[in-house]
Amino acid sequence: xxxxxxxxxxxxxxxxxxxxxxxxxxxxxxxxxxxxxxxxxxxxxxxxxxxxxxxxxxxxxxxxxxxxxxxxxxxxxxxxxxxxxxxxxxxxxxxxxxxxxxxxxxxxxxxxxxxxxxxxxxxxxxxxxxxxxxxxxxxxx
Numbered sequence: 001x002x003x004x005x006x007x008x009x010x011x012x013x014x015x016x017x018x019x020x021x022x023x024x025x026x027x028x029x030x031x032x033x034x035x036x037x038x039x040x041x042x043x044x045x046x047x048x049x050x051x052x053x054x055x056x057x058x059x060x061x062x063x064x065x066x067x068x069x070x071x072x073x074x075x076x077x078x079x080x081x082x083x084x085x086x087x088x089x090x091x092x093x094x095x096x097x098x099x100x101x102x103x104x105x106x107x108x109x110x111x112x113x114x115x116x117x118x119x120x121x122x123x124x125x126x127x128x129x130x131x132x133x134x135x136x137x138x139x140x141x
Contacts, residue, residue, distance in 0.1 A: 022068040039075055
């Protein structure tokens, strides 16, 4: 004599397998997040299955909603330093510090050119500065 199940509500089969599809999709998201090199590998990830039951007034049937939620590790931040200042006219200037130290020049590994701490080629900066040279000995009438 076979025993009849008291509770015949298999999560992998209900809603025509829809719950299993949702669970598989969530597990794939978690696996992708774990394998993403831009996330912290030691952070916990979660897959949460919520089953909500809303019984009718006669208490002989219930509407069931199954939700599958994931909690993923956030992407790791990318640090940098921003240089802030004003020019002689009061306009704000913002540049990323690329050399590592304010005021220090560096050789750009992409093109091999010497650049300022904000990434401007030294040649261009020097051309601009030559135009700005003030001749203090020049007499104005």
